[in-house]
Amino acid sequence: MPQQMSDRALLADLALARGGIDRSAERRTDDRWISQAWADASTLVLPVHEGQVAIDESGERVRAISTADVPSNAETMLLGIDSGGRTWFGARMPVPGASAGLREVGAELAGDDVALATTAIALDNWHRAHPRCARCGDATRPAQAGWIRRCPSDGSEHYPRTDPAVIVLVIDPDDRALLGRQGTWQPQWFSTLAGFVESGESAESAVRREIEEEAGVKVGDMVYLGSQPWPFPCSLMLGYHAWTSDTEITVDGEEIVEARWFSRAELATACEEGTVALPPAVSIARRLIERWFGEPLRGDWIRP
Numbered sequence: 001m002p003q004q005m006s007d008r009a010l011l012a013d014l015a016l017a018r019g020g021i022d023r024s025a026e027r028r029t030d031d032r033w034i035s036q037a038w039a040d041a042s043t044l045v046l047p048v049h050e051g052q053v054a055i056d057e058s059g060e061r062v063r064a065i066s067t068a069d070v071p072s073n074a075e076t077m078l079l080g081i082d083s084g085g086r087t088w089f090g091a092r093m094p095v096p097g098a099s100a101g102l103r104e105v106g107a108e109l110a111g112d113d114v115a116l117a118t119t120a121i122a123l124d125n126w127h128r129a130h131p132r133c134a135r136c137g138d139a140t141r142p143a144q145a146g147w148i149r150r151c152p153s154d155g156s157e158h159y160p161r162t163d164p165a166v167i168v169l170v171i172d173p174d175d176r177a178l179l180g181r182q183g184t185w186q187p188q189w190f191s192t193l194a195g196f197v198e199s200g201e202s203a204e205s206a207v208r209r210e211i212e213e214e215a216g217v218k219v220g221d222m223v224y225l226g227s228q229p230w231p232f233p234c235s236l237m238l239g240y241h242a243w244t245s246d247t248e249i250t251v252d253g254e255e256i257v258e259a260r261w262f263s264r265a266e267l268a269t270a271c272e273e274g275t276v277a278l279p280p281a282v283s284i285a286r287r288l289i290e291r292w293f294g295e296p297l298r299g300d301w302i303r304p
Contacts, residue, residue, distance in 0.1 A: 010224075010225055010226040011225050011226035011239060011284070011287050011288075011291065012226075014226055014227075014228040014284055014287060015106050015107040015114070015228065015281055015282045015283075015284075016102060016106050016114060016118050016228045016229050016230065016282065017226070017227065017228035017229065018111040018114050018115065019111040019112045019113070019114055019115025019116070020082070020083040020111065020112060020115070021079065021080040021081070021082055021083075021088075021112055021115040021116060021119070022080050022081040022082075023079075023080040023119075024078065024080050024081055024087075025147075027078065027145070028078055028144040028145040028147050029144055029145075034078065034145055037078075037087045037089075038067050038076075038089070039067070040087065041066075042086055042087070043066075043067055043086070043087045043088070043089065044064035044065075044066075044086055044087070044088050044089075045064055045065050045066065045067055045069070045070055045076070045088070045089045045090070045091050046062055046063075046064055046079065046088060046089070046090050046091070046116055046117070046120050047065060047090075047091050047093050047094070047095045047096065047099075048090050048091065048092060048093075048095070048117075048120040048121055048123075048124045049092065049093060049094055049095050049099070049124070050124075050128070051101045051102075051121055051124075051125065051231075051232075052095055052099035052100060052101050052121075053095065053099060053100070053101075053116075053117045053120055053121060054095045054096065054097060054098065054099055055098055055099060055100050055105060055109075056098070057098065059100065059104075059105050059108055059109075060105075060108050060109060060110055060113075061109070061110060061113050062109065062113045062116055062117055063097065063098070064088070065091075065096070067089070069096075070091045070093065071091075071093055074091045074092055074093040075091070075092045075127060075142050075146060076089045076090065076091050076092070076145075076146055077089060077090040077091075077092075077119075077120065077123045077124075077142075077145060077146025077147065078145035078146060078147070079116050079119050079120055080115075080116075080119070082112045082116070083112055084112075088116055090116075090119070090120035090123060090124065090146070092124050092127060101121070102114075102117060102118060102121060102231065102232075102282060103232075103280075103282060105117075106118070106282040107280065107281035107282040118229050118231060121231045122160070122229060122231035122233075122234060123146060123147075123160060125231055125233040125234055126160045126161055126233075126234060127142065127146070127149070129161075129233065129234075130149060130158060130161070131149075133151035133153065133154065133156060133158070134156075134158065135151065135154055135156050136151065136153050136154050136156075138151055138152065138153040138154075139152075140152075140158060143157070147159070147160065148160075160234070161234050162229075162234055162235070162236050163196055163197075163234055163235050163236070164196070164197040164203065164235070164236050164238060165194055165195060165196045165197060165230070165235045165236065165237055165238065166194060166195060166197060166203055166206045166207045166210060166237075166238050166239075166240060167192055167193070167194035167237050167238065167239050167240070167284055167285055167288065168192055168193055168194065168207050168210070168211060168219075168222070168239075168240045168241070168242050168288075169192045169240070169241050169242070169285075169288040169289060169291075169292055170193065170211055170215075170217060170219055170241075170242050170243070170244055171241060171242070171243050171244070171292060172243075172244055172245070172247050172261060173245055173247075174261075174263070175263070176261040176262055176263050176266075177261070177262050177267070177289065177292050177293075178192075178193070178215060178217065178249070178259060178260075178261055178262075179191060179192065179259065179260060179262060179267075179276075179289075180192075180193050180214065180215060180251065180256045180258065180259035180260075181256065181257060181258040181259070182255060182256060182257070183254070183255070183256075183257040186277070186303070188274065188275055188276055188277045188303075189277050189303050190260070190276050190277070190278065191278070191279045191283070191285045192279075192285040192288050192289065193210060193211055193214050193215060193256065193259075194210070194237070194285075195209075195210030195213070195214065195255075196235075197238075203224075203238050204222065207219065207222055207240055207242055211242065211244075213252055214251065214252050214255060214256040214259070215249050215250070215251055215252075215256060215259045216248065216249055216250030216251070216252075217244050217246050217247070217248075217249060218244060218246045219242040219243065219244045219246075220242075220243055220244060220245070221242065221243045222240050222241065222242035222243070223240065223241050223242075224238065224239070224240055225239045225240060225241060225288065225291065226239050226284070226287075227239060227284075228284050230284075237284050239284045239287070239288050240288075241288065241291070241292065247261065249261070262276075264293055264294070267293070271297075271298070271300075271301035272301075276301075277301065277302065277303035278297055278301050278302055278303065279302070279303065280302050280303065280304070281302070286302070
C-alpha cells in the first residue's frame, strides 16, 4: 500500500466549503417564523441573478440589501443565520451595483459570505432550470422558503438537484502526478481528471471508471480527501488521490485531448516556462495538486 495512504487528514478550508452558516432547515416550513424574520429590521437579503451575487468594492464581502428593497415579484430563499445571529435571505432579482460569480471571488470571500453566496447561486441555478413539473409539465411554485417547488396541478414536490462528481489526482509508482487538458481549454491549461457519478454507481467505482475512460489508466488504492459544492450549475465535487502501476496513457480524445505524467521538478519547470498553467484557488483541483506537490503553488503558475 502506498505510503501516502497513511495520511488520511481531509483537506481543510476548501474555498467554497467554508463558513459557519446555520441553514435553519427546521424553519423552512414555519410560515410564521419566516414572516417574522422577513419583517425584522436586522434581516439581510443577498440579491442573486444568473450566477452573480452582489459584492462590495473589496471583493471580499457580499453586499446585502434590506427586505424593503426587494421587488414584490422576486422569489426569495431562506439562506440561514450567520455567525453573528443575523438572518439572511436570497432574492432572485437583478443585482443592483457591483456583482461577481464564484469563479471570480469565491476564494477571496470571507467564510460566512462564501457560504451565503454559494447557497444563493446554487438555489438560483436550480429554480431557473426547473420551472415546470417533471410529471405533468405545469408551472411550479416555490415553497418551504425557496427550498422546494410544488406543482399546483398534481401536488408533487420537487427538490434542489445536486450532482455528485469525482475529481482525482492519480499518482504513479515514481510519485508522478497525472494531469490532463480538456479540448475546450487553452493549450497550457492542465488539471486533475474528473467526472460525474452515474446512476447506481458508487463514488469509488466512478473514480476507477472515469480515469480509465479519460486516460486509459487503471487505478488501485485511493483515499477520499474532502468535498466542496461546485454550483456550475449544481455539482458536489468529491476529491481523491488514487494510485496506479499502469503508466501508459491513452486519452479518450473527446473530453480529454492531452494527459501527461509530471514529477514535481517537471511540473515546476513547465509552470516556470509558461507551458503549463494550473487551476485557481477556488477549485478543489488546486488543493489536490498542492497536497501532492508538498507546498502551495506559486500565484504565477495559476491560470485565470
